[in-house]
Amino acid sequence: MSDSAFSQRLLHWFAQHGRKDLPWQQNPGAYRIWVSEIMLQQTQVNTVIPYFQAFIQAFPDLENLAKAPLDRVLQHWTGLGYYARARNLHLSAQRIMQDFHGEMPHDLNTLQTLPGVGRSTAAAILALAYGQSQAILDGNVKRVLCRYQAIGGYPNEASVNRQLWALAQALTPAARVAEYTQAIMDLGATLCTRARPQCARCPQQGDCQAHQQGRESDYPSPRPRKVLPVKCSYLLMLQNPEAQVLLQRRPARGIWGGLWSFPECSSETGIYEWCWAHLQIQVQNYEVWQAFRHTFTHYHLDIVPVWVQIAQGVREKDKMPPNSLWVEPDKPPGGLPAPVVRLLNALPKNNYVHEI
Numbered sequence: 382m383s384d385s386a387f388s389q390r391l392l393h394w395f396a397q398h399g400r401k402d403l404p405w406q407q408n409p410g411a412y413r414i415w416v417s418e419i420m421l422q423q424t425q426v427n428t429v430i431p432y433f434q435a436f437i438q439a440f441p442d443l444e445n446l447a448k449a450p451l452d453r454v455l456q457h458w459t460g461l462g463y464y465a466r467a468r469n470l471h472l473s474a475q476r477i478m479q480d481f482h483g484e485m486p487h488d489l490n491t492l493q494t495l496p497g498v499g500r501s502t503a504a505a506i507l508a509l510a511y512g513q514s515q516a517i518l519d520g521n522v523k524r525v526l527c528r529y530q531a532i533g534g535y536p537n538e539a540s541v542n543r544q545l546w547a548l549a550q551a552l553t554p555a556a557r558v559a560e561y562t563q564a565i566m567d568l569g570a571t572l573c574t575r576a577r578p579q580c581a582r583c584p585q586q587g588d589c590q591a592h593q594q595g596r597e598s599d600y601p602s603p604r605p606r607k608v609l610p611v612k613c614s615y616l617l618m619l620q621n622p623e624a625q626v627l628l629q630r631r632p633a634r635g636i637w638g639g640l641w642s643f644p645e646c647s648s649e650t651g652i653y654e655w656c657w658a659h660l661q662i663q664v665q666n667y668e669v670w671q672a673f674r675h676t677f678t679h680y681h682l683d684i685v686p687v688w689v690q691i692a693q694g695v696r697e698k699d700k701m702p703p704n705s706l707w708v709e710p711d712k713p714p715g716g717l718p719a720p721v722v723r724l725l726n727a728l729p730k731n732n733y734v735h736e737i
């Protein structure tokens with residue numbers, strides 16, 4: 382297989398099946414291409430089309446966009462999300478007017494100095510608007526290339542990314558680059574889709590290694606799971622002789638914001654300190670239960686439940702910590718995190734002889 386066989390097959394397929402009536406393909410100047418590429422960065426084609434049309438109507442050229450108040454630009458972005466894209470577009474338009482006499486730069490490095498324009502976006506602008514032979518590597522293209530050469534590893538990992546750029550450059554032809562660029566984007570968007578790629582209709586199926594191995598769904602490799610940091614918290618299950626337990630409402634911000642939980646401390650010595658500081662009691666005995674892990678988006682929380690049986694006489698109002706109440710374990714208030722429910726269920730429900 383030669384590198385040119387890939388582009389020839391792709392161009393042949395594109396001539397018959399490619400998308401040629403997208404609004405930014407009509408009068409495809411650099412400005413329209415640039416706006417479409419920025420809109421397409423995190424959004425699908427069908428969603429982008431009406432936004433693109435309205436945007437171009439409101440800001441038909443670079444000068445109009447540069448002069449427009451940011452609020453108006455953002456207004457035309459409402460619903461597209463990722464608003465930094467609109468702010469960068471606006472800022473870039475002003476920079477182009479000021480530093481480049483109102484004309485989009487024609488070289489890869491200069492284009493990449495504009496806010497929000499990365500290497501692949503810059504290459505797409507140059508290829509589609511100016512016909513320069515520049516390789517692109519957006520998410521769709523990464524998927525096609527990972528499968529085509531069965532390239533393992535997460536595509537955004539530096540060494541894999543380098544390999545993919547090298548392959549993208551080797552496959553990009555010197556001529557008919559605008560068509561090729563649109564074609565490889567179309568292949569990724571319409572046939573070599575993330576789920577259920579339509580290999581039977583793909584022009585590359587004869588050479589595609591993932592397809593030959595029947596392992597299309599193994600490529601590209603998913604983002605590696607992050608190793609989450611581990612934190613530890615001692616949850617104090619303070620239970621009085623009437624079997625009531627102390628709950629505290631958590632601050633509105635932060636984990637379990639506004640929910641009811643047990644008082645907590647970060648170490649075993651903190652148990653004594655907390656009880657003395659908030660209830661003026663000296664703890665002599667407590668029982669450490671089996672720790673368990675609760676996972677949040679950004680970290681694991683190792684929860685160490687500590688059962689502290691306390692004497693009578695701590696229910697007076699002046700001894701109550703702020704935002705707290707004594708409840709029977711089987712009649713808690715609403716709004717409890719799952720681990721707290723689990724621990725409440727494990728606590729004794731009846732009077733017992735306290736040990737302190």
Ligand code: SF4
Nearest residue numbers: 573580583586589592
């Ligand atoms: S043969 Fe299948 S997996 Fe390979 S590039 Fe084509 S659609 Fe993608």
